[in-house]
Amino acid sequence: MSTSDQTKAVSDVGGESESGFVILFFIFGFVASLVVGWVVFPELLYCEKKQPVDFNHVLHMEEVDEGCESCHFFREDGTYSGVPTLAQCIDCHEEPQGEDPEEIKFVEEYVAKGREVPWLIYSKQPDCVFFSHVAHVKNAGMDCVTCHGPIGESTSLKPYEENWITGYSRDIWGKNISGLKKHTWDRMKMDDCAECHVKNNVKQTSVQTGKGACFVCHK
Amino acid sequence: MNKEHSKAKKYGMVIDLDKCTGCGACMVACMAENNVPFKKDETNKLDSITWMRVYKLTNGKSFPNTEICYLPRPCMHCEGQHGHSPCVSVCPATATDYSQETGIVSQIYTRCFGCRYCMAACPYHARYFNWWDPVWPEGMEKSLNPKVSVRMRGIVEKCSFCFHRYQSAMEKAYYEERKELEEGEYQTACTQACPADAITFGDLNNPDHAVCQLKKSKNAFRLLERLGTNPKVYYVSTREWVRRSGDNYLRGYEKEGKVKKHRELAGH
Numbered sequence: 001m002s003t004s005d006q007t008k009a010v011s012d013v014g015g016e017s018e019s020g021f022v023i024l025f026f027i028f029g030f031v032a033s034l035v036v037g038w039v040v041f042p043e044l045l046y047c048e049k050k051q052p053v054d055f056n057h058v059l060h061m062e063e064v065d066e067g068c069e070s071c072h073f074f075r076e077d078g079t080y081s082g083v084p085t086l087a088q089c090i091d092c093h094e095e096p097q098g099e100d101p102e103e104i105k106f107v108e109e110y111v112a113k114g115r116e117v118p119w120l121i122y123s124k125q126p127d128c129v130f131f132s133h134v135a136h137v138k139n140a141g142m143d144c145v146t147c148h149g150p151i152g153e154s155t156s157l158k159p160y161e162e163n164w165i166t167g168y169s170r171d172i173w174g175k176n177i178s179g180l181k182k183h184t185w186d187r188m189k190m191d192d193c194a195e196c197h198v199k200n201n202v203k204q205t206s207v208q209t210g211k212g213a214c215f216v217c218h219k
Numbered sequence: 220m221n222k223e224h225s226k227a228k229k230y231g232m233v234i235d236l237d238k239c240t241g242c243g244a245c246m247v248a249c250m251a252e253n254n255v256p257f258k259k260d261e262t263n264k265l266d267s268i269t270w271m272r273v274y275k276l277t278n279g280k281s282f283p284n285t286e287i288c289y290l291p292r293p294c295m296h297c298e299g300q301h302g303h304s305p306c307v308s309v310c311p312a313t314a315t316d317y318s319q320e321t322g323i324v325s326q327i328y329t330r331c332f333g334c335r336y337c338m339a340a341c342p343y344h345a346r347y348f349n350w351w352d353p354v355w356p357e358g359m360e361k362s363l364n365p366k367v368s369v370r371m372r373g374i375v376e377k378c379s380f381c382f383h384r385y386q387s388a389m390e391k392a393y394y395e396e397r398k399e400l401e402e403g404e405y406q407t408a409c410t411q412a413c414p415a416d417a418i419t420f421g422d423l424n425n426p427d428h429a430v431c432q433l434k435k436s437k438n439a440f441r442l443l444e445r446l447g448t449n450p451k452v453y454y455v456s457t458r459e460w461v462r463r464s465g466d467n468y469l470r471g472y473e474k475e476g477k478v479k480k481h482r483e484l485a486g487h
Binding site: 074076077078079127128130132134135138139203205206207208209213214215218219 | 301302303307310313314316317318319320323325327328329330366367368369379382383386387389390391392393394395396398
């Protein structure tokens with residue numbers, strides 16, 4: 001073996017361990033960035049907020065006759081009332097009905113003082129979105145559950161998760177950070193609206209694209 | 220789910236120029252209704268935004284033969300050929316679109332990236348660019364119309380025939396389990412504000428609507444008809460010079476015959 005061959009062999013051995021280290025470093029960095037991207041960042045992205053007062057949907061559903069529409073009703077001009085105001089609660093809750101501290105807080109803080117509860121709305125859409133409840137519920141005959149999930153079966157309100165950057169609720173993007181969904185109510189993004197509109201051939205009247213027209217939901 | 224569609228509508232306007240006094244109430248109503256931004260100094264008309272704009276025309280003759288005509292100009296909501304209006308055809312972002320259902324040319328602010336091709340394509344100057352973010356006088360944000368989103372800097376906006384009013388009217392119709400609107404249920408802000416009743420609004424396809432009859436008048440014309448934009452805003456005037464200026468005749472096109480020939484070529 002000549003001297004030059006020896007040197008080559010030696011440098012080969014050194015190169016292997018070095019490249020092994022580089023690969024290991026790469027794998028470690030890759031895993032670390034995956035963890036940061038998929039676990040740490042989503043955690044940091046949302047801040048949890050508690051609703052001002054807790055609310056038991058199950059308890060109230062037993063008391064009312066018309067299901068969701070008893071409190072979340074349509075007005076005569078077709079607009080939707082959304083989250084109830086004090087006016088709907090005050091009939092029963094002028095005085096506390098029971099011992100629940102949340103109810104007592106509600107009566108003392110809001111009913112007695114005549115202040116509306118600043119509910120945090122999970123499904124609040126951006127300013128550029130027009131959504132007609134009456135078109136979906138009365139005209140298309142959809143159930144509340146399809147978009148809102150089984151919220152009527154909850155005994156307490158989940159924390160409101162607000163995106164630090166956009167200020168929107170996590171229910172818009174969806175719980176799953178990869179955007180996969182199991183149920184129709186897992187997400188409330190434009191794609192989810194469009195998916196259903198395409199499936200049911202709702203106003204696919206765009207001249208430019210031959211698909212859905214933007215001016216159905218955008219304002 | 221119900222897949223039934225309502226009969227295609229073609230919302231349009233007929234403006235009687237003999238009735239228009241040029242008061243500008245339509246412009247004011249439009250600004251308030253649609254949250255149109257304004258600046259402290261609006262002297263430079265090149266960068267001020269007016270979805271509805273009243274122009275002043277004169278017959279160019281000297282006293283005592285001078286005549287004046289005021290011409291309110293909303294977006295013409297051109298249909299072109301099969302909905303290919305000038306602005307819709309050029310938009311690279313699909314931010315503006317023609318609806319076959321209502322005949323309204325939409326503008327989606329969140330989609331627009333401000334290239335301004337549509338402004339160059341529009342022969343009516345109906346489109347405006349937001350050079351600045353809107354700044355409202357203190358306290359005025361609270362009186363903005365919640366049904367119309369406020370536009371940001373860097374995008375184009377234009378008259379929407381108060382489309383939010385159509386949506387509100389449809390909500391009421393759905394609540395009452397109807398799918399069709401009455402003529403009076405959907406009217407634009409400018410139509411309602413006009414004290415001279417010069418503006419009539421309705422479905423051009425519906426013979427029961429006033430516009431459908433008014434547009435058949437022999438005095439009815441549209442702006443720059445020979446371009447083939449097929450606008451849905453009609454004007455009516457008994458004065459011939461007004462009707463002629465509506466087509467903004469170029470040299471060589473003055474004669475009615477040539478304009479007519481052009482119209483035939485454009486398929487009208």
